[in-house]
Amino acid sequence: MPISPNQGSTGGGTVVTITGVNLGGATAVFFGTEPAIITANTPTSVTVVSPSGAGAVEVTVTTAGGTSNPLSFFYVEAPFKSGLSASSGPTAGGNTIAISGIGFATASSVGFGSASAVPTVVSDGLIDVVVPAAGSAGTVGLTVTTAGGSNNGFSYTYVDSPTVSAVTPTSGSTSGGTVVTLTGTNLATTQSVTISGTLAPFTVVNGAEMSIVTPAGTVGAADVDVTTTGGTATLAGGYTYVAAPGI
Template sequence: MAPVVNSVTPNQGSSAGGTSVTISGTGFIGSTAARFGGTPAAGFVLVSNTKITAISPPGVGTVNVTVTGPTGGSTQSIPYTYVNAPAPVIAALVPNTGQETGGTIVTITGSGFTGATQVRFGELTSTFTMISGSQLTATAPAAGAGPVLVTVTTPAGTSNPAPFCYFAATAPVVTDIDPSQGPLAGGNTVTITGSGFTGATQVRFGGLTSTFTVISGSQVNATAPGGSGTVPITVVTPGGSSTGDVFYDYVAAPVIVSLNPSEGPSFGGNSVTIVGTDFTHVTDVFFGASPAPFSIVSDTQIVATPPAGAGTVVVTIASAGGPSSPGAPYTYL
């Protein structure tokens, strides 16, 4: 039985030839040639009984595509149109690597992309968005680790191939965070360091998601959401999730209840006991605007040494949980 051609994809290409065309039909086993009008294809690969890939030869106008088999040629009139336009050209892929799980957004720059009908990563087709005749973005499909060739196809033909390399997907690893403590209300910026952060899709503080920015494959800056207690930090990428072995502490703001004594000499130097709550993570003590040396006795008591001063000032303390509110008055004699 003679082969039967049902369709050709794409059905247009450059008058200079060189377009990769998929010919679909039946009865292709044993076929020896494909023709564009009266001209043999520049390349011919028998894929299966229903599929052939051929490279269009140079030509003009609209011609019929036929396949020649052992018992004769196909007789259907399946048109292919030559267009007088340059084939697309790929100049660069950014990025030119991505995880084998796919999903990497690749910006393709070059020329002749207007009317693009297909973007391929190796043998796999990709979803893509046309930005302009010189730029489009494509989503890398999932594939095995290793290099593939990316091509763009338009009615004028198929572009030169550009290399893209898939690397094995690995789960991210969080090794450190700075700071590791913050206020219950959240809102502070936490720098997360580790590896495998490229393409991160989520950062979690315990069960709460965070807004974040990927700085590099080894650093993410995240804004802590409001929370409480000690929670694990988790980074999620297409390669998996980190194990949550690094923790972040939510700290309550300190509260000052009393000062003993609440007055002292103008030259300072005496000891003042500050009584209150949530003092464990205190970082600074101030008498007015002046810092004072101090020691943390317990979560409810601090001993501070006032600096020299005059009049009545407000004593405040600062901690990872934020500043104390309100402060307490201290009078210089």
């Protein structure tokens, strides 16, 4: 006589179906000593709503013919989240974040606002999830759902991709050290700036402007890359290294 699912929230409310034979006219279903609410019944199945409980209990079905053999049902506590490896990312999604906490062994979904994703369970205390895309930038609630219920309380912020429109001045010495103003959009969460692949020190002025100090480079045009929480923008050949004069 199978039972599905065989686990649910300690608060009760799990819809459980018990299948077998001679189950028609069921008068009672007990989870341990607690009665469940019968919502449907046929000769081969009984559907009930589980009562509240804790731990492992025996489930039995009673009909006019007697009481069935017991099946095990396991009560699961609601999950608890304690940390996120990243609380923001690009609106396009696709980045993987880790969520730590307790009670994640039965995690079935992670909600990002109205969107959701199926997590990878690493352990009872850790799950990984690929963030789904969002229609627009903004902060949404993050919810983890397990057999024990749902837990929210954390938020996740979607960030638009950056753009880079110009650098001023557009050229400087190959020895570096030139202070350059970079303009664009969505620059507030900048994590790194590189010129021809070399990291450059930077200071964010606002979401549309930052100041950078050029690293040393080689003669010629160099790409300027800005990486933010929302992604990476490239201004191809945006800065030109010029050789020092000689006489």
